[in-house]
Amino acid sequence: MTEKKAKMTIDKQYKVAEVDPRIYGSFVEHLGRAVYEGIYEPGHPEADKAGFRKDVIKLVKELKVPFIRYPGGNFVSGYNWEDGVGPVEKRPTRLDLAWGTTEPNLIGTNEFMDWAKLVGAEVNMAVNLGTRGIDAARNLVEYCNHPSGSYYSDLRKSHGYKEPHNIKTWCLGNEMDGPWQIGHKTAAEYGRLAAETAKVMKWTDPSIELVACGSSGSAIPTFIDWETTVLDHTYEHVEYISLHSYYGNQENDLSNYLAKSLDMDHFIKTVVAVCDYMKAKKRSKKTIHLSYDEWNVWYHSNEQDKEIERWSKAPHLLEDIYNFEDALLVGCMLITMLKHADRVKIACLAQLVNVIAPIMTDKGGEAWCQTIFYPFMHASIYGRGTVLQSVVSSPKYDSKDFTDVPYLESVSVFNEEAEELTVFAVNRATDSSLDLEADMRSFAGYTVKEHIVLEHDDVKGTNQENRNNVVPHSCGDAHVCDGILKSRLPKLSWNVMRLKKS
Template identity: 75%
Template sequence: MAEMKKAKMILEKDYKIAEVDKRIFGSFIEHLGRAVYGGIYEPGHPEADEKGFRKDVINLINEIGVPLIRYPGGNFVSGYNWEDGIGPVEQRPARLELAWKTVEPNYVGTNEFMEWAKLVNSEVNMAVNLGTRGIDAARNLVEYCNHPSGSYWSDLRVSHGYKEPHKIKTWCLGNEMDGPWQIGHKTADEYGRIAQESAKAMKWVDPTIELVACGSSNRAMKTYAEWEATVLDHTYEHVEYLSLHTYYGNRDNDLPNFLGRSLDMDYFIKEIIATCDYIKAKKRSKKTMYLSFDEWNVWFHSNAADRKLEPWSIAPPQLEDVYTFEDALLVGCLLITLLRNSDRVKIACMAQLVNVIAPIMTDNGGDAWRQTIFYPYMHASVYGRGVALNPIISSPKYDSKDFTDVPYLESTAVYNEENEELTVFAVNKDTEASLLLDVDIRGFVGYQVVEHIVLEHDDVKATNTAAHPHSVVPHNKGGAAAKDGYIQASLPKLSWNVIRLKAGS
């Protein structure tokens, strides 16, 4: 039997990182695969409402509490004419969708999605097409969505049955424009210029909006960091956020190395912060650039199946990763990494929300269920609201193929002063033994453990499916306890843990 390792953590109310922006728990829905058609929208389904939206899916999303949803792409947006998705549905054109080689019927467009977002209590992070289009289409979409009335595009919205403006606050200036796969791929200078001029026009229409400029599509891009510096040289005073995207996969079936990927995410964030701050210094600016990590997840299971798809069908099953228990562990580590960088990461979007590399899956005409990754995402969103604390952690470490000094304990904590709640999130990456965690909470006098949630499984490849939707589920039988100003907890090997404390409990 492997020897139990020990880790220590110190938490103090004054050791603060930042107030967690709730948008860090955002998600993403693209017109891709069955995310929209068969995912959130399926007229004729037994659970469909009068508009065709699946109520079973809505209920699962509301369990998570998703505060922000990026829409409509993704690669899709770089070839999208937003005007195709407004007005009478029967008059909307079907288009060849070049990004994913499907046919887009445009049954769901801007107004329908805004209606649906209200049902899941979410704001929308709207993306504009800076691939095949540009300034004119972007400013017109802002006018259509946000201007009250009295102009061509706002009056057209009113004529479509939406008297009140949508008041969309956050907008993405295109998507992954550094990528050669992108329709309308641009150099950093080309994108920087069109993003700058689009930003100016969009804010002239509505000065209250916030804008996200495209950063690198991933940390391995040849133009990485240079892209960010050039784009920000053009856009720094016109945007509020710079985007980051990354996906991870356990392709070589090396679990210790896979669980080390959260270090890669942290390096990515720190390097982009450094680039942003370099431009801030170069411009002698007083403004701090914040980050929008608006695509992140595990994505690799569906790659082979996607290569076999026949083109030009409507809503085929694309990017339908069936997630394992080990995927849920990495997702938990990535959520902890985002919280630990919440002073600069203000928006983050798990990509995506339903069916497409998603925590929620559906069968057309059938059930909806929670994938393994649903649980850490839901726990972080529900219990991670408040101030992210800066814990002092002492953990044993290991080396893997790509990383050195990977801590066995991945952890952080969030303090909600208003509710008098303290939550510790922790992943034990040890493949063989439990980890004994000792947490100093002497600064939280009177706080007691009210719940210790654990997600664990004997089979790291275990999945949840339509036939077996509850194979991997959390339990609240963890043994964490607080005594004399310390929490002591045994974290099972390969486990996601949520230790919840309240004052005076």
Template identity: 65%
Template sequence: MSTKAKMIVDKDFTIGEVDKRIYGSFIEHLGRAVYGGIYEPEHPEADEQGFRSDVIELVKGLDVPIVRYPGGNFVSGYNWEDGVGPLAQRPRRLELAWRTIEPNLFGFNEFIDWCRKTGTEAMMAVNLGTRGPEEARQLLEYSNHPSGTYWSDLRIQHGYKQPHNIKTWCLGNEMDGPWQIGAKTATEYGRIAAETAKVMKWVDSTIELVACGSSSIGMPTFPEWESTVLDLSYNEVDYISLHTYYGNRDSDTPNFLAQSMGMDSFIHTVIATCDYIQAKKRSKKKINLSFDEWNVWYHSNEADSKIDPWSIAPPQLEDIYNHEDALLVGSMLISMLKRADRVKMACIAQLVNVIAPIMTANGGAAWKQTIYFPYMHTSIFGRGTALVPLVTSPKYDSKDFTDVPYLDAIAVLSENQEEVTVFAVNRHLSETLPFEIDLRSFGSCRIIEHIVLEHDDLKAANTIDVPDRVTPHTGGNAAADGSKVEALLGEASWNVIRLKLV
């Protein structure tokens, strides 16, 4: 490509601090996310609690800071009490959201134990579909109150003397969706969210609460839903959620790779709605965003439609991700970093087997999907301060978008302010992209490494038989000269350029 792309970053022009929780994930009682994913007592690598140690190691490799649980659609019909106490006394239930049998062998306390073993925190969701404020505050009391009450003493009776001290809670899930058990209008949900939030903060004033936003930007009530819900619950909640999934169903890769521009628009509209309600209420409080479901999801749709109901942990939503999916996941992460001032939490959905970066075989191996790598790179190297990216790039038009830049990029100054990491996607499918980074205010720098994820087949995927077909390498060509960095980005590539400030 003859036209060069360029990005200028300046240490004095910052977007905001990156909250590490932007690199969170999600585990739902859906498909093999739990049973056969993180929990498989009969597996040869299961620990004493039945947790797969091979999966734990892969999760640790991502440095996941927070994991949302137990749903998702599942939570709107879930009785949390079914999943605590002696295993022999736990009931089997019809699980209506995904039409399976839930054996309740893995529940609340097991999840907290798993979080501790993986070094992550819990983001708990409460059921506001079939239940309400009373059951939510009881779960919080069970979790966080030290002792001396019925629910806190029940936790102690179950073997957990110290409170779990979970600080982040979701007030239901996708309550605007007609597919949701107990779906509600914006007014109905806004009222129950406010009342639930009120009593939960009376139990523990230190918690943070996430209200349900629209299930997607395509909902007919978006963004009126956000406006109404926040109008009713603004003083009680701290975040509002966003959910989005993208797919390349029409085999139109240029349009598929431009979908992150739709994500940008989604984020900007929700921020504007939050700020409108803030202005309306003359409030000093600012509501931030929790993008607690996001990913590529479409590969498994046909297979999922053929699953027989009422089995335990069938293989559902098991998308096998290819190289182009990894490119879009990288751009979606860049989109959230571009609004790090307001997007403070996010959860790639999900973590294991179900539209996930990690796959397993029951009784067998675990491996990394293509999307594991951009997620891992941003989680490890994308902590610190997001810098305003002044980008110039050649552009193209696609079916749904105009002026799509071939270069999608962001830079993050490390927490110790000794490194700048640039994350960049070249969306061009057949040409390399000359790329210049201007660090004029930082002084000189040197290249630590230039990591590249690329493949000559956009549909190439990692499988149990060939788990390393698509993997990153450190043979990128970035070169530094003072405060200027030059690189030639490969066609259809994800790039991580790490720079040491000197």
């Protein structure tokens, strides 16, 4: 075992950008048990009067999720929003063609807004540009955001919601580049529809911000051409373009798996380049930012999902059980997005409950935390402030798909008001610890308040049977000596080094 050493320089003057809190967003789709038996289970011992599970609400609050995308996802491309408002007993039951299930419409726009308030989150509402378009989108904006005195605002009031919801961020459809999508379109078809829909939505409420659909992944054949064409149509009408990424370890190659955040980094840089090219082409002063509104690990449930009975209600779909190595990759992905805080302003961990999620529920039973819950929670709580441009020197390795993969993946966030500095770090080394020395002399008087570590002897370890199997501890050895932060990062570990001015 070769000893590994890494060095960093952290200076409070070298800033990337303020972290937009929405980077710690998530996603609830009408899919599987995300809504029914997830956030909503009437009759459960923990259910409130509206049927929302209070144990789930508690865990979502622990994650400090400020922003939640809804109601899809593939689901939204076949969704009639009118089915989910008004008296529940009059709502239709529909076939959801996106996932081959049955949707009872017991939860809709208003109920979800109620739930979002309970967890302290804003809602990122998606409109259907698959089977529908301009008219349905403008009507939904009017229903949600117009105070009163019009047909749809008064309809909302008749449903018991006197005050408007004032939803500020809206998605113009979902993954419209994908052949799997209901109403799949070419880039030109989508770009024209998105531009015209954006115009009338903003005419209805000029205060809203809009997200155009980018590519569903960096491996999609139309990637880059899609972004270029869509932005050619929509540039002056939208504020964001979306990115989606899911990763898996199907090959059971851990070193390669943990390097996949480098693919995410390349994806971000490429989309930024396209956005800035279009800015130059349009001779625009406006900068398009990125909404990474679907990201996670997703591969464990692929085979079991093939056994789901078609048209069932709230089936166990996409219920990945995450292990320790998944938590490490999620940590690397969080660090990657923070490094690009100047352009990534929105990110939604897909999803929040039961469906490829950090939170799981047992029907009638408990709610529990998956391994990925912890790095997300740490980043969300401690990763607020300004991302610093750290200079990192780390030994590297090559894997099956990547070269020059640094063993140390790290980012620093400075909360100047609270006088706190947080260093997030992943040691990708499978065989040894990593000795870290970080020059932080510009932070005179700062000492280590806590060094949180997530580590485990079994990379395949989960929390499914033993809820406390893969959990963090605060026994890390980080300390400051003469302006140098020193620590030995355990092999295969997620680390949160919290420093405060003494």
